[in-house]
Amino acid sequence: MKNAMLMLIESLAKFGLDKLERALLFGAALVVVLALVTGTVKLDHNWFSFLFRWLHVISGVMWIGLLWYFNFVQIPSMPKIPDEQKPAIGKVIAPTALFWFRWAALVTLVTGLVVAAMNGYIVRAMTLGIVGDGPSRDLYIGIGMWLGIVMAFNVWHIIWPNQKIALGLVEADAEAKKAAARTAMLTSRFNTMFSIPMLYFMVAAQNVG
Template sequence: MAGILSNLRNTVITGFVLALALFVFYIYGAYSSAGHVGDALGSTAFWAFIVRWAHVLCGIMWIGLLYYFNFVQIPNMPNIPDEQKPAVGKVIAPAALWWFRWGAMGTIAFGIILAALNGYLVDAYLLGFTDNGASTIIGIGMWLGTIMWFNVWFVIWPNQKVALGIVDAPADDKPKAARTAMLFSRTNTMLSVPMLFAMVINQNAF
């Protein structure tokens, strides 16, 4: 077990193997007695489930790192001695930002595919105007998620590259870029609350 947990790659692979085992247990328990395993695996509902799982996994990575930046890293940077700050700016932050932006990309991509598989992609982005309001709430959540994704890739990341010295820029530009990245990161933190509310309530109508 220590050999698995001491290596991140092995840990992640083992997690997927356990999930696969759980899936096999579920699918055969639910469908084997009726002889419909093949039908289940070839259905749109099955692929929608796989895409939803990937969407949620990517979303956890994205929003988890968003909350890490806003609840842990940014508030505590002033408490870190100046001689130690380069370790954060040169090592921790770039690695976190890589997973952050690609988590955002995976979330939006799998979300769009999921909406298409379930047949509400256009209705949702039109905020329910074409289906008598049935897709309004999920549409609001999708628009908020899309705005947040745009902020990550076209505002936060470009400004973080300047602030962290990943790209060449005048020294005077770095504080402004850092503040812009922080403000849009805070914007995404704010938008994440109603976005997640819209996503969850859409799955739990009452």
């Protein structure tokens, strides 16, 4: 099994699998083929609702994955990295990670609101079930949505502006950079804290009550 998988990977490498854009293109082609073969494409309201939910999940994985990368890997590792190597993190890795991080947050938010609107529960969820008959799933998904909205707000209005200062993308003195880095880090920690109940209530809305 292992050898067969390695042979498949090596075969695909001939078509440029070593390039990220090719891997994404192959993945997109594969899902289209499998979706058509299995008959999951219906082109009706339910399918388009599912499509946006799928995009919501994909962008959410990117967003929370990068949030946890920053908090579980990059931030704790920075004190262990020699000073002469730190510019590679600040000038290359961090700006790229922050690009995908902030746009994934926005896409997650937008696709989530689209799903809620398409399925007719956006008002009930945003009011935590107060408007309407108030079933428990509206309360659960509403809590998850509000936590996500606060997190996305933090990404665009606190973390990213302060990271631009801390990384030197905006002119600032050393003290301002230090203060901005601390603010961005603490807000990232806040979002990590929020991500735990956010994910709990997002899943609870589908499985509890």
